[in-house]
Amino acid sequence: MPRYIVERILEDGWPISGDDCRGVLQRNTDEGVTWIQSYVSEDGTTAFCLYEAPTPEAIRKTGARNALPVDRITQVRVLDPYFYEEDR
């Protein structure tokens, strides 16, 4: 399944509390979306979230259902720096 980095601008800071998390994950599952990891800026207003998802539409849909903004979706693949070591 493709991986995507989703950029979110969060004017009021990181919105998901421990209580919300279960619901968020459940709603993701309904669309086949897996939230792998997020990097959040120190002030909490920007997040870069890594997802596995069938389509960008699935990410937007779960974003809407979870009340999370979606500012940019980029499809990505993983490059490991040590990969280059082996090449040499």
Add this chain to the structure above:
Amino acid sequence: MTRGTAVAETPPRAELLERSEQLSALGESLDSVAAEGSGRLALVRGEAGVGKTALLRRFREDRAGAVRILWGNCDPLFTPRPLGPLFALPELRDVVARDVLPHEVVSALVDELRRPAPTVFVLEDLHWADEATLDVLRLLCRRLESFPALVVGTFRDDELDRAPLLRIVLGELGTSERTSRLKLRPLSPAAVATLAQPHGLDEVELYRKTGGNPFFVVEAIAAGTDEIPDTVRDAVFARQAQLSPAAKDLLGVVAVVPPQAELWLLETLVGDGIGALDECLASGMLRVEAGGVAFRHELARLAVAESANPTRKLELHGRALAALASRPETAHDVARLAHHAEAARDVGAVLRYAPAAGARSSALGAYREAAAQYARALRFGDRLEAAQRAELLELRSRACYLTDQYDEGIAALEQAVDLRRSVGDELKAGDDLRILAEFLWCPGRVAEAERRATEAVEVLEQLPPGRELAAAYTKRAFLCTCGARSEEGRQWATRALAIAEPFGDDEIAVEAYARLTEFDGSVGLERGLERARKAGFSELVANRYIPLAFVAMEEHRHADATRYLDQGIAYCSERGFELFRLYLLAARARLELNLGQWAEAADTAATVLRVPRTSISPRIVCLVVIALLRARRGDPGHDDLLDEAWGLAEPTGEVYRLWPVAAARAEAAWLRGDHDAVRNATERTFELAVELETPIAIGDLAVWRRRAGIDDAISPRAPEPYALELSGEARRAGERWAELGSPYESALAFSQTDDEDALRRAHDELQRLGAKKAAAFTARRLRELGARVSRGPRPSTRGNPANLTAREVEVLGLVAEGLRNADIARRLFLSEKTVDHHVSAILRKLDVRTRGEAGAAGARLGLVSAPT
């Protein structure tokens, strides 16, 4: 599994290990059916032998007396009997015995399920289900809210690869909020230990070998060997080995007559050997069923059947065939007879029963099984006369066509044409060529379709005019419609009608009329629809909604298009016209896109793309819808979709299939500022559109070319909003698009002006839609004009996180106030049914089960004021 329980059987009423969660989930579903008076669906899945039947038997025992149970099992026969599981229900036997299509069976079933409340309706082993049974399930579940029953379906989820139809049906059923899904997992090591202990078995070893599969565990224990068997088969053999020779022999006989062996049949086959039946039953390998005896589990039957001596099996199948064919109560069961006939290699019997089984399957709407039965007959049909063989091929091709097996259908029909010609039957050959044209068109082989239709006319014009020639003319008219060649098409349709009109309300006369009138646009299409409806040709009625919806969309009559789609989708859903339904859903996805309902468009298009069909039209439309959404939002992955759509559309050479893809490619190129690519994407299709004078295609493509700086001579034929922009009146074009209800098209037209107000309006609308790309360059133009641009609200935070429509938010507010649907309907001047639909949509979108939860979720998301 068909008729086995697993753990539950030893000892009786023993606790069913590790299934209490699933039992209470079923109980909750049934309770809410009783409380709400409307239906629910529970899908129980798990590997073979995991205990699906055991779970349901236990559920039945627990609820004995309190509910009515209808229980149907699907056949493990290689080609299952049409509607087999429903045939077993005494309540439905009379209906099913007549030749009725699935939607008629569903009507009878719904009446049955409406009676004493509540009912549990079980359909077991759906992975073996015939097509008609799956259609019944699908259509039944579309009407769940209209009867108080819990529908339970079980299937092996590890065998879905071999059940493509079930996969599609599950995809549709799984999205309903009335569906609950239960997965049965193998037993834990602890549960296996509990079972192993009384027998002194090595529990770790038992778990390791069985993986906790309850059927395997029980068989392994029952095998009673020192060493735990390595496979299910070994366990079954070990268990069988404990029996007397007579009992072993009897097991071998029962194994060749699935799904179950009637007692009289066993007596015929083994004579006194039936004395060993008690031993088999006592051993637990066989169990008594309503109509006879059967293996406790299909896994055990398969193991025994596979290990039996081939010569002995051949002989048993032959004798079973003779016995079944000679008894009145089984002689009509032609699918079962065909099964034994093939297994006995009895050519005469296969040729007698397989075509009969094919006809029966076709009559009941189980076309996949019909195709398989005709194929079975053809495998044994080497020595048939040409005409007989051709007829089987024609029947098979029709069944293949109806089940999306185009390549097989086309191959069969091509052989039939040759055979018909070899014996000089030009009439049938000509008719086959006409049908071949139809089969070839669907997957987009348009040039071949044209060639075959032309041949059909040439052949049939040598004969006195009749239905076949009228049908061939009609087919040529159809191909002209698709190719946007109206004048030629009109001529063919006129000639068809001249022959067919004297037939009165014959289907070919009604179709020829519909073909002719469709060249008069919407008014003509309405007349064709009306006549088809009056004459009662439901397939033609369903088909007419497709051009009606597309023509209304092309003319930007969105309210009409919505109405045709609502009616057409309901009509097709109820009657099971699945392919036409996909065409209409694809049209709906496009309409939603045009109306700015992007989230809905994405959902609808994804629904269509999930169904693997060879027909290319719905797929092209939906690929374009999703590609445009991605391009406009700045999301990745639109080029691949457009390449696929172009790859499907291009070989057809048909302007109506090419233009939307070309326009979408142009838009995507324009959004990334690549004006050369706009030219490349549109050049050939634009020329074709001009040559064929198709206004919508000319207008749409010309606008994209103009936006990319390509100056074509203005075509007088471009429809209004396009023509306005092309003649330099972008602002008026924007206003016209807004009046027509297309916000994105409106904003793009506004964005082509140098007027600050218009640009600002465009920018706001594009922001609201989430059209990031176009919003960005509109903002740039505003700044170039010296205007200040605010970031504006972003679509995902604009106060409606769950994608509720304005109406749904309104309904949700009243739900949160505690109003009942009837009150809401009165308050909002809506029908109660409409309110029902809104409430269902709200529950789904908010992902909640009850109205109370909906109110709470609405308050949390700020959609309604918090409850006081």
